[in-house]
Amino acid sequence: xxxxxxxxxxxxxxxxxxxxxxxxxxxxxxxxxxxxxxxxxxxxxxxxxxxxxxxxxxxxxxxxxxxxxxxxxxxxxxxxxxxxxxxxxxxxxxxxxxxxxxxxxxxxxxxxxxxxxxxxxxxxxxxxxxxxxxxxxxxxxxxxxxxxxxxxxxxxxxxxxxxxxxxxxxxxxxxxxxxxxxxxxxxxxxxxxxxxxxxxxxxxxxxxxxxxxxxxxxxxxxxxxxxxxxxxxxxxxxxxx
Amino acid sequence: xxxxxxxxxxxxxxxxxxxxxxxxxxxxxxxxxxxxxxxxxxxxxxxxxxxxxxxxxxxxxxxxxxxxxxxxxxxxxxxxxxxxxxxxxxxxxxxxxxxxxxxxxxxxxxxxxxxxxxxxxxxxxxxxxxxxxxxxxxxxxxxxxxxxxxxxxxxxxxxxxxxxxxxxxxxxxxxxxxxxxxxxxxxxxxxxxxxxxxxxxxxxxxxxxxxxxxxxxxxxxxxxxxxxxxxxxxxxxxxxxxxxxxxxxxxxxxxxxxxxxxxxxxxxxxxxxxxxxxxxxxxxxxxxxxxxxxxxxxx
Numbered sequence: 001x002x003x004x005x006x007x008x009x010x011x012x013x014x015x016x017x018x019x020x021x022x023x024x025x026x027x028x029x030x031x032x033x034x035x036x037x038x039x040x041x042x043x044x045x046x047x048x049x050x051x052x053x054x055x056x057x058x059x060x061x062x063x064x065x066x067x068x069x070x071x072x073x074x075x076x077x078x079x080x081x082x083x084x085x086x087x088x089x090x091x092x093x094x095x096x097x098x099x100x101x102x103x104x105x106x107x108x109x110x111x112x113x114x115x116x117x118x119x120x121x122x123x124x125x126x127x128x129x130x131x132x133x134x135x136x137x138x139x140x141x142x143x144x145x146x147x148x149x150x151x152x153x154x155x156x157x158x159x160x161x162x163x164x165x166x167x168x169x170x171x172x173x174x175x176x177x178x179x180x181x182x183x184x185x186x187x188x189x190x191x192x193x194x195x196x197x198x199x200x201x202x203x204x205x206x207x208x209x210x211x212x213x214x215x216x217x218x219x220x221x222x223x224x225x226x227x228x229x230x231x232x233x234x235x236x237x238x239x240x241x
Numbered sequence: 242x243x244x245x246x247x248x249x250x251x252x253x254x255x256x257x258x259x260x261x262x263x264x265x266x267x268x269x270x271x272x273x274x275x276x277x278x279x280x281x282x283x284x285x286x287x288x289x290x291x292x293x294x295x296x297x298x299x300x301x302x303x304x305x306x307x308x309x310x311x312x313x314x315x316x317x318x319x320x321x322x323x324x325x326x327x328x329x330x331x332x333x334x335x336x337x338x339x340x341x342x343x344x345x346x347x348x349x350x351x352x353x354x355x356x357x358x359x360x361x362x363x364x365x366x367x368x369x370x371x372x373x374x375x376x377x378x379x380x381x382x383x384x385x386x387x388x389x390x391x392x393x394x395x396x397x398x399x400x401x402x403x404x405x406x407x408x409x410x411x412x413x414x415x416x417x418x419x420x421x422x423x424x425x426x427x428x429x430x431x432x433x434x435x436x437x438x439x440x441x442x443x444x445x446x447x448x449x450x451x452x453x454x455x456x457x458x459x460x461x462x463x464x465x466x467x468x469x470x471x472x473x474x475x476x477x478x479x480x481x482x483x484x485x486x487x488x489x490x491x492x493x494x495x496x497x498x499x500x501x502x503x504x505x506x507x508x509x510x511x512x513x514x515x516x517x518x519x520x521x522x523x524x525x526x527x528x529x530x531x532x533x534x535x536x537x538x539x540x
Binding site for chain 2: 081
């Protein structure tokens with residue numbers, strides 16, 4: 001299974017979509033938002049807040065991109081080829097989930113490093129550790145949603161659906177524009193999204209606040225929903241593979 | 242020693258189509274066997290079931306005496322489906338070393354590359370290879386684990402003559418290691434030249450099974466022609482003759498045992514302008530897969 005993860009990571013690194021949407025764009029947007037004075041309030045606070053937003057946005061990009069890869073692999077007959085090797089279906093799925101989980105690391109790292117080195121964000125070591133873990137572990141529901149789409153939809157459709165979902169969740173979750181700038185009704189919706197809960201956990205940590213139980217509960221709820229969705233997609237794909 | 246492949250009374254229906262209809266066959270180890278049949282004969286469905294990709298509706302399928310899925314898990318089978326398996330953004334070496342490592346006792350990579358004639362292409366991206374080269378990569382994935390049996394579904398379809406020749410050279414290299422090869426094809430000359438045994442499949446069942454010589458004989462398509470003066474009906478009663486056509490003074494005898502037919506003609510002193518035309522497998526194939534059931538044709 002390690003061989004499979006390694007192979008998939010090699011493929012990700014060579015994937016333009018992953019590099020652009022998962023790593024380059026979030027860093028560029030972070031630098032634009034913070035240095036063109038687009039973020040409101042105190043400069044250092046804005047640098048921290050936007051750093052978390054953009055790290056979350058990049059992580060979403062690579063998590064969903066990983067899901068689109070599954071649809072591509074299905075179309076290429078790769079999943080069937082894997083079924084003809086000694087690997088079990090469970091190993092293949094676990095390998096793909098692991099690839100998604102590892103694939104978000106460069107996205108998060110790139111933005112956090114830009115924050116620390118370019119925008120001179122200063123946090124305590126404990127806070128850094130906390131947001132790294134929260135940003136990382138929190139991507140699992142999104143990986144599962146992306147995989148569900150990848151299993152359920154065909155190549156191009158899956159890629160479009162994942163891109164649209166990723167952008168939709170990023171905007172609606174307040175990763176691009178803070179929810180404080182949203183009209184009330186939109187803000188109410190936003191507070192139920194997984195992307196808002198995901199980023200909010202790290203926002204709290206970065207500003208030394210305690211995590212809100214509500215956010216943990218919402219994210220966990222979506223984790224269950226997307227997990228079931230991915231399982232449903234996988235079962236359906238198994239019948240037609 | 243148990244058979245490499247064993248299908249007993251296997252059926253599979255997709256919607257209203259019965260793709261495989263009571264298929265029974267066994268393949269002992271160490272043979273190269275062709276599954277020959279027209280498009281839609283049920284070859285791919287049979288192969289899908291014997292690789293454990295989907296279960297039969299009824300009947301039993303086993304590889305080396307066990308469940309196909311288990312045989313695949315244990316690395317005893319390698320397969321090359323009709324298409325697919327060529328992914329983007331990896332080199333030949335990366336792809337094959339990954340596949341090899343999923344097996345317990347794979348072929349060494351250099352050996353594998355040499356067998357599949359890929360040594361010079363090892364660092365090329367697999368999605369940038371020609372059709373023939375990509376096919377050899379797919380073949381290499383099938384043999385990477387050094388399995389006892391490889392199953393290839395129409396391995397040479399869509400290949401040009403040169404690429405086909407190269408792939409067969411690779412396959413013979415693998416067969417020489419005492420491995421069992423089962424391949425499907427609708428190229429008759431391929432079955433004739435490459436296989437020790439040909440199983441003709443039509444409408445989901447076995448229409449004929451034997452060496453290509455036996456199959457040609459079975460459908461009695463060797464013709465013995467002689468010039469006869471006068472009454473010719475007695476020729477129809479000669480050994481081996483199953484059917485006869487008379488045109489003018491020329492009689493064409495269809496024989497299932499042309500040697501015996503010729504001997505009998507010689508004994509009767511009726512060998513004027515004798516001509517023996519062996520059937521090619523193509524004639525046999527057409528006869529076997531014609532719309533009329535074979536049984537009635539032979540009766």
